[in-house]
Amino acid sequence: xxxxxxxxxxxxxxxxxxxxxxxxxxxxxxxxxxxxxxxxxxxxxxxxxxxxxxxxxxxxxxxxxxxxxxxxxxxxxxxxxxxxxxxxxxxxxxxxxxxxxxxxxxxxxxxxxxxxxxxxxxxxxxxxxxxxxxxxxxxxxxxxxxxxxxxxxxxxxxxxxxxxxxxxxxxxxxxxxxxxxxxxxxxxxxxxxxxxxxxxxxxxxxxxxxxxxxxxxxxxxxxxxxxxxxxxxxxxxxxxxxxxxxxxxxxxxxxxxxxxxxxxxxxxxxxxxxxxxxxxxxxxxxxxxxxxxxxxxxxxxxxxxxxxxxxxxxxxxxxxxxxxxxxxxxxxxxxxxxxxxxxxxxxxxxxxxxxxxxxxxxxxxxxxxxxxxxxxxxxxxxxxxxxxxxxxxxxxxxxxxxxxxxxxxxxxxxxxxxxxxxxxxxxxxxxxxxxxxxxxxxxxxxxxxxxxxxxxxxxxxxxxxxxxxxxxxxxxxxxxxxxxxxxxxxxxxxxxxxxxxxxxxxxxxxxxxxxxxxxxxxxxxxxxxxxxxxxxxxxxxxxxxxxxxxxxxxxxxxxxxxxxxxxxxxxxxxxxxxxxxxxxxxxxxxxxxxxxxxxxxxxxxxxxxxxxxxxxxxxxxxxxxxxxxxxxxxxxxxxxxxxxxxxxxxxxxxxxxxxxxxxxxxxxxxxxxxxxxxxxxxxxxxxxxxxxxxxxxxxxxxxxxxxxxxxxxxxxxxxxxxxxxxxxxxxxxxxxxxxxxxxxxxxxxxxxxxxxxxxxxxxxxxxxxxxxxxxxxxxxxxxxxxxxxxxxxxxxxxxxxxxxxxxxxxxxxxxxxxxxxxxxxxxxxxxxxxxxxxxxxxxxxxxxxxxxxxxxxxxxxxxxxxxxxxxxxxxxxxxxxxxxxxxxxxxxxxxxxxxxxxxxxxxxxxxxxxxxxxxxxxxxxxxxxxxxxx
Numbered sequence: 042x043x044x045x046x047x048x049x050x051x052x053x054x055x056x057x058x059x060x061x062x063x064x065x066x067x068x069x070x071x072x073x074x075x076x077x078x079x080x081x082x083x084x085x086x087x088x089x090x091x092x093x094x095x096x097x098x099x100x101x102x103x104x105x106x107x108x109x110x111x112x113x114x115x116x117x118x119x120x121x122x123x124x125x126x127x128x129x130x131x132x133x134x135x136x137x138x139x140x141x142x143x144x145x146x147x148x149x150x151x152x153x154x155x156x157x158x159x160x161x162x163x164x165x166x167x168x169x170x171x172x173x174x175x176x177x178x179x180x181x182x183x184x185x186x187x188x189x190x191x192x193x194x195x196x197x198x199x200x201x202x203x204x205x206x207x208x209x210x211x212x213x214x215x216x217x218x219x220x221x222x223x224x225x226x227x228x229x230x231x232x233x234x235x236x237x238x239x240x241x242x243x244x245x246x247x248x249x250x251x252x253x254x255x256x257x258x259x260x261x262x263x264x265x266x267x268x269x270x271x272x273x274x275x276x277x278x279x280x281x282x283x284x285x286x287x288x289x290x291x292x293x294x295x296x297x298x299x300x301x302x303x304x305x306x307x308x309x310x311x312x313x314x315x316x317x318x319x320x321x322x323x324x325x326x327x328x329x330x331x332x333x334x335x336x337x338x339x340x341x342x343x344x345x346x347x348x349x350x351x352x353x354x355x356x357x358x359x360x361x362x363x364x365x366x367x368x369x370x371x372x373x374x375x376x377x378x379x380x381x382x383x384x385x386x387x388x389x390x391x392x393x394x395x396x397x398x399x400x401x402x403x404x405x406x407x408x409x410x411x412x413x414x415x416x417x418x419x420x421x422x423x424x425x426x427x428x429x430x431x432x433x434x435x436x437x438x439x440x441x442x443x444x445x446x447x448x449x450x451x452x453x454x455x456x457x458x459x460x461x462x463x464x465x466x467x468x469x470x471x472x473x474x475x476x477x478x479x480x481x482x483x484x485x486x487x488x489x490x491x492x493x494x495x496x497x498x499x500x501x502x503x504x505x506x507x508x509x510x511x512x513x514x515x516x517x518x519x520x521x522x523x524x525x526x527x528x529x530x531x532x533x534x535x536x537x538x539x540x541x542x543x544x545x546x547x548x549x550x551x552x553x554x555x556x557x558x559x560x561x562x563x564x565x566x567x568x569x570x571x572x573x574x575x576x577x578x579x580x581x582x583x584x585x586x587x588x589x590x591x592x593x594x595x596x597x598x599x600x601x602x603x604x605x606x607x608x609x610x611x612x613x614x615x616x617x618x619x620x621x622x623x624x625x626x627x628x629x630x631x632x633x634x635x636x637x638x639x640x641x642x643x644x645x646x647x648x649x650x651x652x653x654x655x656x657x658x659x660x661x662x663x664x665x666x667x668x669x670x671x672x673x674x675x676x677x678x679x680x681x682x683x684x685x686x687x688x689x690x691x692x693x694x695x696x697x698x699x700x701x702x703x704x705x706x707x708x709x710x711x712x713x714x715x716x717x718x719x720x721x722x723x724x725x726x727x728x729x730x731x732x733x734x735x736x737x738x739x740x741x742x743x744x745x746x747x748x749x750x751x752x753x754x755x756x757x758x759x760x761x762x763x764x765x766x767x768x769x770x771x772x773x774x775x776x777x778x779x780x781x782x783x784x785x786x787x788x789x790x791x792x793x794x795x796x797x798x799x800x801x802x803x804x805x806x807x808x809x810x811x812x813x814x815x816x817x818x819x820x821x822x823x824x825x826x827x828x829x830x831x832x833x834x835x836x837x838x839x840x841x842x843x844x845x846x847x848x849x850x851x852x853x854x855x856x857x858x859x860x861x862x863x864x865x866x867x868x869x870x871x872x873x874x875x876x877x878x879x880x881x882x883x884x885x886x887x888x889x890x891x892x893x894x895x896x897x898x899x900x901x902x903x904x905x906x907x908x909x910x911x912x913x914x915x916x917x918x919x920x921x922x923x924x925x926x927x928x929x930x931x932x933x934x935x936x937x938x939x940x941x942x943x944x945x946x947x948x949x950x951x952x953x954x955x956x957x958x959x960x961x962x963x964x965x966x967x968x969x970x971x972x973x974x975x
Contacts, residue, residue: 058094081147083128089614092121124172156621180195182195183195200269204274206276210233221260222256222257222260222261233274367432371927374454383914387896387914391510396424458899470512475509476506482505482506519535519840521536523818551619551866554568555586558668571585596632600628600630642674642763643685648766678756685765736768740758802870871939875892898938
């Protein structure tokens with residue numbers, strides 16, 4: 042990959058650069074339109090440039106820069122140096138691209154704001170003119186909505202797998218999802234050297250024909266073409282457009298023509314589940330079609346007579362066909378909506394209700410509702426998601442209705458899934474409220490009556506005005522007690538709730554595990570787990586590791602990122618934000634001596650013999666593996682082959698197997714009869730020590746064998762870094778315990794509790810205790826005491842009085858202040874089975890069982906700015922958990938359900954017999970339960 046070097050214009054001062062880029066940015070963003078070019082630039086380089094230009098004007102650093110994710114740094118060095126050439130290599134996938142029309146492929150897991158920044162073309166051209174570098178990574182702005190202002194940058198255009206039949210040739214192309222089917226035809230012709238009237242193209246998702254792509258004006262997005270799916274390109278028999286046997290065969294394969302296939306309810310699978318979990322697409326839907334026509338009859342029949350020449354009978358069998366495994370397409374940052382909708386759709390009470398005739402309960406006149414439109418849109422979407430087949434559904438009609446009644450969810454920005462869920466439950470309740478005319482009801486004081494009587498009166502009053510399937514299933518009742526701190530007046534009310542929002546313990550730190558290598562050969566590589574500030578920098582990680590490893594004077598910790606078993610680069614800039622290090626990056630630490638500026642490092646890369654791929658013979662090749670080791674040297678140091686062999690022996694000394702070490706000791710020892718002098722003993726030790734096969738990579742990238750000889754090696758002539766390969770023979774692999782070089786821990790944030798938590802996790806019960814704890818009201822929420830006739834800062838105590846059939850629990854991970862937004866990444870240990878709330882219900886006379894089972898949850902991954910939502914859902918009929926990630930659905934094990942990403946939990950009350958089975962120690966009084974209160 043070559044990087045061009047642009048002509049550098051006369052240097053401006055940092056402040057001049059900052060002001061010029063600010064002005065260009067404001068002008069460019071004000072006139073952005075569809076089709077404009079934007080350019081990716083590595084976040085690391087951008088941050089370096091921001092530090093450089095803000096060192097003289099910290100107070101105005103965010104002016105005009107924040108739109109690209111820049112931050113006001115807590116401490117900006119007054120000596121920030123001018124950045125070197127733009128370096129986007131962190132963004133590039135090193136694997137050779139197989140895409141026919143794209144030279145450079147990006148890593149597939151890049152996140153905007155963390156890995157890269159998007160710059161308007163004018164800004165990129167200015168920076169490129171000043172600094173040069175690259176590579177240049179342009180991307181188009183596309184329209185993602187109905188409005189011309191709904192723009193998004195298509196960082197990852199569609200990657201499509203083209204299959205040419207009958208030749209069997211394959212190709213991979215990149216194309217925008219907003220391009221037309223006609224453009225895809227043109228690209229296919231370019232790749233396979235065909236002409237347009239020679240081919241027909243099929244949507245070949247899952248390697249099954251779905252639709253003939255003959256609507257040339259339709260966009261690929263509207264045609265529901267997915268990333269990495271197959272496209273079948275079939276060659277016609279002649280140039281006049283008549284079909285050959287290949288295009289005809291699809292009709293014979295499916296047993297029906299395209300027109301007929303539209304009426305078939307059972308659709309072929311388009312979920313990744315069919316591949317990942319051994320579900321074949323033919324098993325997803327049992328469909329039998331028989332046809333009574335021959336190919337010759339079809340080819341000679343006019344199209345208008347086609348239906349008359351087809352005598353097709355359909356026998357559709359859905360027994361054993363999995364339903365409820367249909368994904369939702371992501372329309373652009375709509376994962377927040379998809380995850381919430383899937384959890385509601387898979388609530389059994391709602392699934393049953395909306396698949397029956399619910400229209401008779403729609404309240405068309407409710408001024409607080411959406412005249413039934415939201416309920417109808419949700420019901421229609423639910424029915425599609427529960428239809429047989431697994432073709433992903435576009436939620437565009439539902440989102441349009443949602444945006445109409447809730448403008449805060451319009452557009453294609455990321456939103457809070459819990460906020461959407463709250464609006465959706467409330468909106469569906471008002472649309473389906475059975476009460477057409479709400480009566481006015483006056484609340485009576487308790488006047489010494491029992492809590493049970495007062496609570497029932499409050500609930501009856503609530504139901505008289507609010508009566509819907511949502512209330513039946515999701516609403517419970519609090520007991521709220523206020524006590525005046527002056528006169529002791531006690532006020533008790535019983536209020537309804539739709540969900541519980543539980544507080545979490547805040548954490549401002551992040552746990553990181555790094556493997557530490559001691560280059561003096563004194564100790565084995567050791568994993569070191571430290572706590573660093575969540576918003577910290579590399580200096581914080583270095584300081585924490587230095588303290589944990591008891592670094593001495595004259596020593597230091599050197600961090601390095603490992604890619605492909607080589608050192609990609611050293612993290613020597615202490616100001617680099619830790620947030621720019623991805624969770625799956627391989628970071629190691631070397632404990633080294635502090636050296637002068639004229640020093641460098643020899644990088645020892647491990648290699649072992651592997652069978653050469655694609656070769657039927659038994660030939661082998663040397664392949665890198667494990668973690669490289671380093672040894673410092675000065676640039677003018679004279680080094681011989683013997684010196685390098687001694688360096689390797691020192692580095693590998695801790696890895697010597699015990700038995701091997703003993704045999705080597707015995708072999709190197711000598712008897713008095715064999716050795717008469719210390720010199721002889723020394724010579725024997727040198728000659729019998731194991732000699733590794735070492736090769737030096739010279740300036741021509743050729744490997745030179747390094748023997749133990751005293752001839753000096755001219756290191757100054759070698760390009761940096763200096764690389765020496767350690768070629769491990771099978772015999773050498775037996776002598777050393779090399780698993781220490783292979784198992785490098787990943788930096789992590791999200792994982793199941795047993796693997797990625799440190800210390801005692803916070804239990805859901807502890808969160809519930811904190812929520813129900815008595816505490817004074819905040820000054821902004823004072824209570825008017827009817828006895829004192831004044832505003833008082835009363836104490837407030839909440840109790841659970843009546844629990845719903847479906848209990849929704851919101852974990853308050855997001856915290857807000859006037860100046861900051863913060864996500865709490867505390868792991869919550871929540872029960873999957875037997876959430877027992879019996880002791881939390883203040884109404885001890887309640888006959889209902891208070892034991893719940895988890896059946897769904899919403900997850901949130903990442904930060905508030907660049908997060909992603911998914912849902913875990915249990916299909917109760919199958920008793921199996923699935924991960925719903927937009928259009929992708931895959932089965933998961935129950936132990937994967939718990940993670941630090943859990944955000945909203947959905948629990949369902951279990952029946953008495955189920956409770957007795959799941960936990961024999963628990964008992965409930967009421968033998969039967971219905972989801973409806975009536």
